[in-house]
Amino acid sequence: xxxxxxxxxxxxxxxxxxxxxxxxxxxxxxxxxxxxxxxxxxxxxxxxxxxxxxxxxxxxxxxxxxxxxxxxxxxxxxxxxxxxxxxxxxxxxxxxxxxxxxxxxxxxxxxxxxxxxxxxxxxxxxxxxxxxxxxxxxxxxxxxxxxxxxxxxxxxxxxxxxxxxxxxxxxxxxxxxxxxxxxxxxxxxxxxxxxxxxxxxxxxxxxxxxxxxxxxxxxxxxxxxxxxxxxxxxxxxxxxxxxxxxxxxxxxxxxxxxxxxxxxxxxxxxxxxxxxxxxxxxxxxxxxxxxxxxxxxxxxxxxxxxxxxxxxxxxxxxxxxxxxxxxxxxxxxxxxx
Ligand SMILES: NC(=O)c1ccc[n+]([C@@H]2O[C@H](COP(=O)([O-])OP(=O)(O)OC[C@H]3O[C@@H](n4cnc5c(N)ncnc54)[C@H](OP(=O)(O)O)[C@@H]3O)[C@@H](O)[C@H]2O)c1
Numbered sequence: 001x002x003x004x005x006x007x008x009x010x011x012x013x014x015x016x017x018x019x020x021x022x023x024x025x026x027x028x029x030x031x032x033x034x035x036x037x038x039x040x041x042x043x044x045x046x047x048x049x050x051x052x053x054x055x056x057x058x059x060x061x062x063x064x065x066x067x068x069x070x071x072x073x074x075x076x077x078x079x080x081x082x083x084x085x086x087x088x089x090x091x092x093x094x095x096x097x098x099x100x101x102x103x104x105x106x107x108x109x110x111x112x113x114x115x116x117x118x119x120x121x122x123x124x125x126x127x128x129x130x131x132x133x134x135x136x137x138x139x140x141x142x143x144x145x146x147x148x149x150x151x152x153x154x155x156x157x158x159x160x161x162x163x164x165x166x167x168x169x170x171x172x173x174x175x176x177x178x179x180x181x182x183x184x185x186x187x188x189x190x191x192x193x194x195x196x197x198x199x200x201x202x203x204x205x206x207x208x209x210x211x212x213x214x215x216x217x218x219x220x221x222x223x224x225x226x227x228x229x230x231x232x233x234x235x236x237x238x239x240x241x242x243x244x245x246x247x248x249x250x251x252x253x254x255x256x257x258x259x260x261x262x263x264x265x266x267x268x269x270x271x272x273x274x275x276x277x278x279x280x281x282x283x284x285x286x287x288x289x290x291x292x293x294x295x296x297x298x299x300x301x302x303x304x305x306x307x308x309x310x311x312x313x314x315x316x317x318x319x320x321x322x323x324x325x326x327x328x329x330x331x332x333x334x335x336x337x
Pocket of ligand 1: 039068304309
């Protein structure tokens with residue numbers, strides 16, 4: 001990555017008037033209802049200047065939370081390394097206004113100690129992440145995915161010690177099912193620590209958390225960081241009129257490719273787009289309002305390849321109410337998929 005010459009940055013004064021902040025479960029931490037993830041577009045594919053504009057637009061819109069993981073890139077680690085450079089340039093002065101998270105749990109380095117949920121992996125990984133990001137601590141450290149091969153006591157014990165050591169302020173889990181979630185929360189509780197947050201996939205196309213997980217986190221006072229609320233771009237206007245050359249489906253088809261944009265998808269997103277238009281919103285804005293309709297969802301964790309997308313998405317807050325009729329109409333469209 002080549003770093004451009006530094007262009008000084010002063011955030012806009014009224015940024016906190018533009019955002020709504022929700023309390024994260026039973027905790028003292030408030031999070032913006034829209035958070036920004038650095039999974040795509042912060043590796044070596046996107047220029048440093050575009051990354052900088054995306055981050056600045058987000059913060060100027062009141063987005064105080066940036067989400068990373070050890071393996072975000074490509075290549076692995078590159079998003080954290082680039083964020084470390086952004087940190088030095090733009091964000092060191094604003095560190096106390098930001099909530100920065102990272103994770104470990106997927107394969108990160110070779111050999112038996114760079115994957116899954118062992119204490120050996122998690123503690124080495126947080127140390128590496130802090131170095132790459134030029135940080136003394138992260139606000140939230142997540143175990144990225146459940147690991148049935150490691151006793152839950154070991155994984156939760158590592159999260160507990162990472163928080164106790166001051167390398168993270170809060171602990172979280174991601175992609176855990178309802179049973180795994182309850183067990184993890186209870187182990188943390190036994191040690192005297194509250195699990196802050198769960199990060200599951202949640203959007204109109206994946207409603208699996210409505211079958212058990214939401215009940216568990218609500219009962220236990222744990223927040224939800226709903227990742228990929230736009231289904232990687234499918235729940236936006238991106239693919240309504242063809243597949244643009246600069247879209248994820250073309251330039252980074254690791255998880256969404258051109259063949260996913262089929263007639264069946266188009267029929268659904270055209271119908272959802274008609275609901276959005278009647279509300280005076282874009283499809284992306286409607287998808288965010290829908291994801292946030294239940295207050296147990298603390299925040300919708302978006303990605304963006306352009307600053308304009310962030311600006312458009314934040315305008316979802318102008319109309320956050322969904323009527324019973326609109327919800328029923330959306331349910332009917334989704335049931336027909
Ligand atoms: N815990 C986990 O296992 C896990 C897994 C996946 C993601 N995540 C987290 O969730 C974050 C978001 O994931 P995601 O990027 O898949 O989320 P997403 O918000 O569902 O999709 C983001 C993509 O949608 C498109 N987009 C966004 N706003 C748009 C707009 N207004 N108009 C048109 N297109 C728009 C862009 O695609 P184009 O690139 O085509 O412009 C953008 O890259 C990640 O960065 C990561 O932090 C966590």
